[in-house]
Amino acid sequence: MTMVANARTLTIGAVPLSRAAQLAYAPTMDTAPEDSALMLRYRDGDVAAFEALYRRHNDALYRYLLRLCHNRDAAEDIFQEVWGKIIKARDKYRPTAKFTTFLYRVAHNCFIDHIRRNKRHTHTADIEPDHQPDTGDCTEMQVERSLARRRLLDALQQIPDEQRDVFLLREEAGFSLDDIASITGTNRETAKSRLRYAVNKLRAAIDEPAGKS
Amino acid sequence: MTDERNRIDPGAKAEAIVTEAYRDTTDERAPDALNRAILDQAARAARPRYSRIRLWTRPMAWAATVMLSVAIVMQLTQTPVPDEIGFDESTYEIVAPTGLSEARQRERQSKASAVEQGVVEQEPAARAPASPSASADKVRLETDNNAYEFKDEDMLKRADDMARMREGDIEEAVVADDLSQTFAADAESVGVASTYSAPERCDETATATPETWLQCITALEEAGLTDAADAERKLLAAAFPDFHTP
Numbered sequence: 001m002t003m004v005a006n007a008r009t010l011t012i013g014a015v016p017l018s019r020a021a022q023l024a025y026a027p028t029m030d031t032a033p034e035d036s037a038l039m040l041r042y043r044d045g046d047v048a049a050f051e052a053l054y055r056r057h058n059d060a061l062y063r064y065l066l067r068l069c070h071n072r073d074a075a076e077d078i079f080q081e082v083w084g085k086i087i088k089a090r091d092k093y094r095p096t097a098k099f100t101t102f103l104y105r106v107a108h109n110c111f112i113d114h115i116r117r118n119k120r121h122t123h124t125a126d127i128e129p130d131h132q133p134d135t136g137d138c139t140e141m142q143v144e145r146s147l148a149r150r151r152l153l154d155a156l157q158q159i160p161d162e163q164r165d166v167f168l169l170r171e172e173a174g175f176s177l178d179d180i181a182s183i184t185g186t187n188r189e190t191a192k193s194r195l196r197y198a199v200n201k202l203r204a205a206i207d208e209p210a211g212k213s
Numbered sequence: 214m215t216d217e218r219n220r221i222d223p224g225a226k227a228e229a230i231v232t233e234a235y236r237d238t239t240d241e242r243a244p245d246a247l248n249r250a251i252l253d254q255a256a257r258a259a260r261p262r263y264s265r266i267r268l269w270t271r272p273m274a275w276a277a278t279v280m281l282s283v284a285i286v287m288q289l290t291q292t293p294v295p296d297e298i299g300f301d302e303s304t305y306e307i308v309a310p311t312g313l314s315e316a317r318q319r320e321r322q323s324k325a326s327a328v329e330q331g332v333v334e335q336e337p338a339a340r341a342p343a344s345p346s347a348s349a350d351k352v353r354l355e356t357d358n359n360a361y362e363f364k365d366e367d368m369l370k371r372a373d374d375m376a377r378m379r380e381g382d383i384e385e386a387v388v389a390d391d392l393s394q395t396f397a398a399d400a401e402s403v404g405v406a407s408t409y410s411a412p413e414r415c416d417e418t419a420t421a422t423p424e425t426w427l428q429c430i431t432a433l434e435e436a437g438l439t440d441a442a443d444a445e446r447k448l449l450a451a452a453f454p455d456f457h458t459p
Contacts, residue, residue, distance in 0.1 A: 042255070042259065045259050046259075047255060047256045047259045050252075050255045050259070051252055051255070054248070054251065054252060054255070058243045058248060058251075059241070059242045059243055061243075062241070062242065062243035062247075063239060063241050066241060076244070076247055079243065079247065080247065080250065080251060083251045083254070083255075084251075084254060087251075087254060087255050087258045088258070090258070145237060148234050148237075149234065149237050149238050152231070152234045152235060152238065153238060171232060171235050172239075199227055199228045199231050200227060202231045202234075202235075203227040203228075203230060203231050206230065206231065206234055
């Protein structure tokens with residue numbers, strides 16, 4: 001960031017570029033360009049910029065949708081729909097907010113639309129909760145971690161959609177409560193309350209076997 | 214972010230535990246097929262929609278529009294008004310009356326023919342004013358043909374008034390010569406001659422007996438045609454020498 005901030009001011013003719021545009025076209029040394037800068041470069045036809053942007057966010061967004069939907073096919077459909085909207089919106093894109101906020105707001109809205117289209121939204125999980133590769137070291141600690149992981153994912157499916165949405169936005173994208181409130185269309189206190197409920201339920205689920213034993 | 218999480222009380226520690234547990238589940242990745250599909254879609258969307266030549270059409274269209282607008286505005290601003298191109302009264306005198314004269318000629322000719330045709334349907338008393346009017350038109354036509362050019366409609370009206378004032382002078386000559394004979398012939402041709410008594414002579418029915426002939430002469434005198442009455446009176450005396458005329 002420091003290197004970019006110290007870069008000489010770029011201009012087109014006599015008109016200096018905006019900060020976002022300067023970041024988009026500034027020579028990248030050891031600093032990765034910001035998301036909004038990559039999006040601006042893609043708007044101008046740089047496909048490589050979009051690929052870098054996509055690789056940066058695709059897995060987290062995929063997990064967010066997968067655990068939000070509990071259905072792999074639906075998650076993939078929504079995932080493709082979200083990126084399609086991002087691609088279509090490139091001409092109108094303005095770096096007024098964080099790109100991740102924009103991306104996850106689109107994803108959240110697509111998920112809401114998906115629920116409305118499929119009124120019979122059920123929690124039928126068609127995903128195998130434990131895809132952890134078997135390393136061959138079946139120590140007691142690994143078994144315990146695997147069980148905790150399964151219990152966590154099971155508990156994640158049990159909590160309400162709103163709480164799960166807030167928790168996943170927090171864990172997958174690292175959003176602040178204000179950002180979560182903005183994306184979900186609620187206020188900060190509501191987001192905070194939902195997150196607290198979700199964390200408490202998940203913590204109880206993780207600790208449950210220990211309590212029993 | 215850590216500070217913020219710690220503010221979520223009482224679960225800051227609980228959240229840390231849950232977060233650590235969740236980190237173990239983040240090995241799920243987007244399928245490669247899905248990645249390829251989306252990247253292909255992005256590459257297709259980034260292709261230029263128009264060819265290089267097509268990109269020039271829009272600025273060229275704008276330039277052409279601006280050039281045409283400027284040309285039209287300059288043409289409008291540089292066009293002289295009629296006062297500046299020498300459009301004076303002499304031009305108007307030459308052009309306008311000629312057109313009026315020709316138009317009025319056609320109009321009057323049609324009026325005259327209409328009057329001539331309509332005379333046979335009118336009573337004698339009503340027909341008398343029509344003939345002078347037709348003659349007046351005839352006079353006006355003659356004046357127009359003599360290239361008497363009027364400057365405007367007011368002068369034309371004044372000429373019409375003058376022609377009407379002269380109607381009294383020319384009425385007898387015109388009526389006595391051509392028109393009355395024509396009217397009489399036309400009336401006879403349509404079978405209404407019995408209802409029409411020529412003012413200058415008595416017909417055969419009137420001259421059948423001296424009494425009817427004398428009544429016709431009296432009618433001529435009452436109509437003011439004293440010359441015709443005198444001529445008929447002489448003919449009556451010659452035809453009936455024994456008949457005593459008052």
